[in-house]
Amino acid sequence: MINSAELAPDYYLTNFCTLVEFVVARYQALLSEEEYQFYQCFQLLGVDSQKLYVRLLSRKGVSSSAGALFRQSKLKYVEIEDPPTAVKELQAVGLLQCNPRVPRRELLPLFTKSELLSASASPVPKTLKRTDLEDILLGQAEDIERGNDSLWVGEIILAVKFACCFETFKLLFFGNLNQDLTDFVLRDLGLYRYESYSLDHQNLPFHNREQIDQYLDYYRCFEQVEVALAAGPDEILALAERMPSGIQGDATLRRRLDRLRLKLARQLERLDHLETADQLYQKCEHPPARERRARIAVKRGNTSKGLSICRQILDSPFDESERIFAESFGYRIAKREECTQEWPKPERYCPPTKTITLPQGPQRVELQVASHLQSAEAGICYYVENCLVNGALGLYVWDILFAPVPGAFFNPFQVAPGDFRTPDFLPSRRIQFEQRLAELDQDLLKGRVWRNFREKKGIANPLVAWDLLTEELLALALERIPPDHWRTLFQHVLSDINHNRCGLPDLILFPSTGGYELVEVKGPGDRLQQNQQRWLAFFAAQQVPHRVIYVEWQQP
Known part of the structure; x- marks a missing residue:
């Protein structure tokens, strides 16, 4: 893992160029004339001008009818040697507009409240709300424009142009507008690691x-x-x-x-x-x-x-x-x-339950129950919720998850295939999943899981929560849970991955006598949710050991 000091001074420009070149290489024929012109104009710029434009494009300016607004005097970037020349070059190619004609109200947010107070033609209380202050200044518009203490004297206002074109480039790169250049930084800092998967044109x-x-x-x-x-x-x-x-x-x-x-x-x-x-x-x-x-x-x-x-x-x-x-x-x-x-009455499964009384403490109730089970039933108990079954599945079918299915992967920052949470996920990979689950035995399961656990440690996988899936937990689970149970649990998750990834029991108990048991915990006033009830009914049908523990607080 690297730290921020190791990022190159122009890392943002490198990332921007990577994104736009990726898009042009794959989608040039689909770009509008304006979008391709945006790309060509950027290519004509000198490095300083490119840096300044990307800086401004990535910053949140003041919104206006002319685009995001900035004050040139406030732009301080040590890696840009000559900002005024960069501004002139950007203006020449149309990527920046200097002093755009916009309503005065759109300009006022560029200035601090202190600056606005100083610009008033008559004294106003410092305690005045900013909105009221702006209204007063708008009423003094002619005085502000001509006065010696005008906000505009010596100030150059910059409006960023073609930002909407970059939105299209981001959409084509990420497949959405929720991600941005920050993803590059998180990767470069080592905060996120992504699997290396194929990015073919057919995808x-x-x-x-x-x-x-x-x-x-x-x-x-x-x-x-x-x-x-x-x-x-x-x-x-x-x-x-x-x-x-x-x-x-x-x-x-x-x-x-x-x-x-x-x-x-x-x-x-x-x-x-x-x-x-x-x-x-x-x-x-x-x-x-x-x-x-x-x-x-x-x-x-x-x-x-x-x-x-x-x-x-x-x-x-x-x-x-x-x-x-x-x-x-x-x-x-x-x-x-x-x-x-x-209309027949729906069957409702009633799982085995037990009620225990515990002293109320600072720990979450699931951890208190885990401690209680370890002492009262002489076993080893882990808080797992959804991480164990999902994590073991994610490790066992890692290569299938990241297989080059058309439409699944289209940028290098995907935690999951594009269709992961959709009804199309299983059908698109059904043959591979069925074959993998059919061949599941203890040795093959252990071999694949441990190999991927060690080789892929820390790489993003939509089913694997690395911070919760410890080596000790995984070792006990692979030893105690029979292969047939793993197979049926995996099949159930994959049958509706969007819903069945959730609702699994809070705890897993490994009794000293062998085997395992899944335990759902309900604190005072809590009740089983629909997805939890579905899982418990499934456990009963598949003879997976389970129970629900209800907790009551000990009276003082």
């Missing part, structure tokens, strides 16, 4: 310009969602109308659009705009859209429609969670309408 996520434009439109809508949610139904519906329609075959964009529509529809539902919420839910393919529609139908008095939606879910459930909802909700509504013969 690219973008194939045409319409697709790129729809992603950019999606992110513009995403930026406005909180404002719309706070503003009310009209603004929510207006934003929903502005959202792109999606691209046939692009499941990633579809999921993102669905998440945004679900958020908008849920707020409409809360505001009691049930009909419009239902219409928006109908445009969503992913859960919980059908669940919300069933609830809305029942709330509006249309029980038959609510039950019909539940039957649709049961005929073709998106996942296990949606199926369980339809069983439970449909039964409750049918029972209320006195038609229980048409």
Whole structure:
């Protein structure tokens, strides 16, 4: 691991150039004329000018109608030898605009409150709120512009141009606009390590310009969602109308659009705009859209429609969670309408339980129970929650996780394949997973797990929590848990990886007599969640040892 002192002074320029060259090499034919012009203009610059532009592009300036604003006098970068000359060169190629014509209100945030106080044509209290101070200065606009103490005297304001083009480059590189050049720095500092996987042209996520434009439109809508949610139904519906329609075959964009529509529809539902919420839910393919529609139908008095939606879910459930909802909700509504013969009561598994009384202490309740089990039952107990089964699976199928499946990897900073949390993840690798699990025995499991544990230590894997998966825990688990149990646990996680990675028991107990037991802990007032109940029912069906311990605090 390296530290920040070892980063080259121009590390940010190197990273920027890596990103834009990567994009041009793969997507030049899909770039707009303006985006390619942005790239060409940057290539014409001297090194100092390139450094300054990347610095400004990476900083958060004052937003304005002309672009992000900066004061030239405040730019201090030791690695840039001649900033004024760099500014002139950037202005000449159009990447910077000097002293743009923007409303005066957009310029005031560039200055400190102290500077604003000094610029006032008449004395104002120092305790005055900044917003009120700005209003006073705007009222004195002519005095500020002509006065000797003007804010603008000798000040050059810079507006960064073509920033929207760089947004497109980031989208094409990362596949999203949540990541940025910071990822390069975290990698170079050794804070994140990524697997080396193939980045072939056939794995690219973008194939045409319409697709790129729809992603950019999606992110513009995403930026406005909180404002719309706070503003009310009209603004929510207006934003929903502005959202792109999606691209046939692009499941990633579809999921993102669905998440945004679900958020908008849920707020409409809360505001009691049930009909419009239902219409928006109908445009969503992913859960919980059908669940919300069933609830809305029942709330509006249309029980038959609510039950019909539940039957649709049961005929073709998106996942296990949606199926369980339809069983439970449909039964409750049918029972209320006195038609229980048409809707069987869902079976509910009751796991073995034990209640213990402990003195309330500073440790989290799971660790207190682990200590109790070690002393009371003469075993070794670890707090594992989701890290053990997921971690062992991630180590055992490491090469399959990072296999060059089309569309899975398209930039060097991916913790997981692009389709990892989607229904497409298992089908795209089904043959490899089935073969790997079919050949699982104790020796092969140990061999693969230990080899990857040592060779891949610290490399990001979506299933492996390196800080929790210790060598001692892994050694005991591989020795005590039978291969057949590992196989069935792995199969269950992979069957719905988005949901089944969670909900596993808090503890694993290794009794002194041998074997193992998975233990879910519930503190006072806590109860089993749906995903935990699903796992416990699965354990019972597969004869995996388990129980639930409820904790009561000892009375003082």
